[in-house]
Amino acid sequence: MKKRPNITLSSLDAERLEQMLDQLPREGVAVRDDLEEELARANVVAPEDVPPDVVTMNSTARFRVDSSGKTFCLTLVYPKDVDGSGEKISILAPVGSALLGLSQGDEIEWPKPGGEMLRVRLDEVTYQPERAGIYHV
8 A cells, every 4th residue: 555645633623533432442443443543643733723725524525536436525524423415424434534634636545344445536625614714613
């Protein structure tokens, strides 16, 4: 696998994600270890210092899965905020945790269930709470 791109997280997102992970069972959550690894390697900054083209929690991003060529526009949310609209993706989904902290133009390979790899390219961050001046979501 290619080297993963650098990722940036807001300190608020990092804190909330660590709290969420602490409440999950150690076993049975497939993406848990991957998300913990992402949090450990992230450049954590104050919410107001997050670059405007970075995917944060509650950001909406347009991305492409190379294997299928499909483009998606999804909002990255906490599991409790997933609804049936098809417009939100949980941070606990493999693609969701892969998107967290990426900058526009980044590509990443991420394992999906069954061992295959997905290559995901972030085309655009169409909405980011921090860019909109919202730091408490």
